[in-house]
Amino acid sequence: MIKKLPIEALRPGMSIVKLSSDVWEHMPNLYTQPGIIRSGDEVRQIKERGFEHAFVEVEVPGELSLEKGLDAILAQCDHAGPAKFRVPFEQEIEAAFMAYENAMLHVRRIVSDVKLGRAVDYDASMATIDSIVETAVRNPNTLVCLSKLSRYDDYTYTHCINVAAISVVFGEFLGLGKKQLQLLGVAGMMHDLGKIAVPENIINKRARLNEAEFDQIRHHPQYGCDILGKQLSIPGEIIDAVRDHHEKYNGSGYPNGLKSNETSPMGRIISLADVYDALTSDRAYKDAILPNRALALMYGMREQDFDPLEVQIFIKSLGIFPAGSLVRLNTGFHALVYESNPMHPLLPKVKIILDKDLRPIQSETVDLATQWHAGKDGLEIVECVDPGAYRLNLKPFLRKRR
Ligand SMILES: [Fe+2]
Structure with missing residues (x-):
């Protein structure tokens, strides 16, 4: 089983998990050099370099494999999801493609509008996300598949749509109504709009960020909240979700260091979708992590980053082998x-x-x-x-x- 541990808890013999995807904004001080820890000196050196956490493989007696381990976790979680009528995959996939492409065009438009100081077209955003919601109700697997198999040039836009789609799929699994799913989808689509206010050289920097640079990143949820908060037409649930999408269960997140019970439920759903997509997305300079591996990593982040029950249900909603694997x-x-x-x-x-x-x-x-x-x-x-x-x-x- 994989567990996220503080650096002080590392011991010689522990194996650091390979984690080369783009998760720096979620875990800026994560040590990601894979391999076996050789000595206490090595642990001290890692700590002196400013790292705070690492993912390690923790042996569980009787555990057969990663998949079997996750299966046991899911068996403990009795949220099976309501039985629902679904349209066959082949019948829905074309509509899912269309919904994805339209959402991509719309995100490009709202990003451009914000850059030019114009208002975000909220009504058009709700109309755009409605197609995603309709598809999620008819067959959510089509969206989960597309989120992993669609390759568009620009990660920023793809990520916004993926987070919106995965959030809506999870919300639908939880049984949220249509209006709530639309708000959730729009919040997912807009969750990172505040990055427009952060200098591009920081957003695109491939090396580790220094403290001042990361401080800028820490402000992007609040920047997004400020941008959207100027528009009276945008509901408070969306603004709260954008503000809270980097808060963590134990209060170690940003921008406000809120604990899980102080944050908006939509913000917590978006946070799960955001980390899942960041872990499983290919970048030009980094490899994606396989979906089942990403879910195992996220389970290892329970009680730190995520509410334990919420992350279990998230895993259950996507399955051990998510669609698209x-x-x-x-x-x-x-x-x-x-x-x-x-x-x-x-x-x-x-x-x-x-x-x-x-x-x-x-x-x-x-x-x-x-x-x-x-x-x-x-x-x-x-x-x-x-x-x-x-x-x-x-x-x-x-x-x-x-
Ligand atoms: Fe973000």
Whole structure:
């Protein structure tokens, strides 16, 4: 199991988890050099360099694997999510593509408006997010898939839409009503607008930020709140969520150091979606972390960054193998997860698309849970595979019926 520990708690022999994604704004003093800690001296040196936390692999007796560990966590969480009618994935995916593309155009527009000192078009934002909400209600897996498989040039805009979509999917899983989902989606779309007020050289800096630079970053939720707060048409729930999206469960977040029970519920949902997307997004200079690995890391952040129950339910909503994950089956063939299964997280619906050598094949869809219930000795997921490592673009497979 993975756990986030303070540097003082590191001991020789502990293994630091590889974490090369773009999470600096969430954990600026995170030590990310993978490998085994050799000595107490090494721990002292890490601390002297200003690092405060690290993710380590903690051995749990009897634990078989990362996935089995997460499965046990999910079994403790009895929030199965309400049973809902869903439109088949293939039927909804085109609408999801359209909703994503429209939202991307809209985010570019509102960012440009804010840069030019113009008001944000709130009514158009609500109308744009409505398509995302409608798709989340009809088939949320389509959005989870697109959030991982859509590749657009500019991370800033993609991230805004991904955070909006994942927040809405999580909110829908929790049973929020349509109006609440729209507000949540708009808040997700606008959560980082305050970064416009931070100098670009700081936002785009690849090296570790110094204290003065990070101080600027710490202000971006408040800047966003100030920008939106000038517009009377924008509801307080959205402004509160934007302000609180970097607060943490234990009060160590920013800008106000609020504890979880003092923050807005929408802000906490956006915080989960924000970290998940930051961890699992490819950047030009950094590798994405596989979705199941990212969820394990986030579980390791419970009681520090996240409310333990809230992060468990978030994991449950996405599944151990979130839609959009590429997995290797026990046959050696490769499949795309297209529908998670909250009741049986290890048994999602998959589309087998590649052979053992990653060559495309005529695709076949399989519901692993149905097969398991039928008592067939059959397909199992062995592991997640990183499509980026093989330069695979999986997006076209979403549209292929066979
Ligand atoms: Fe942010």
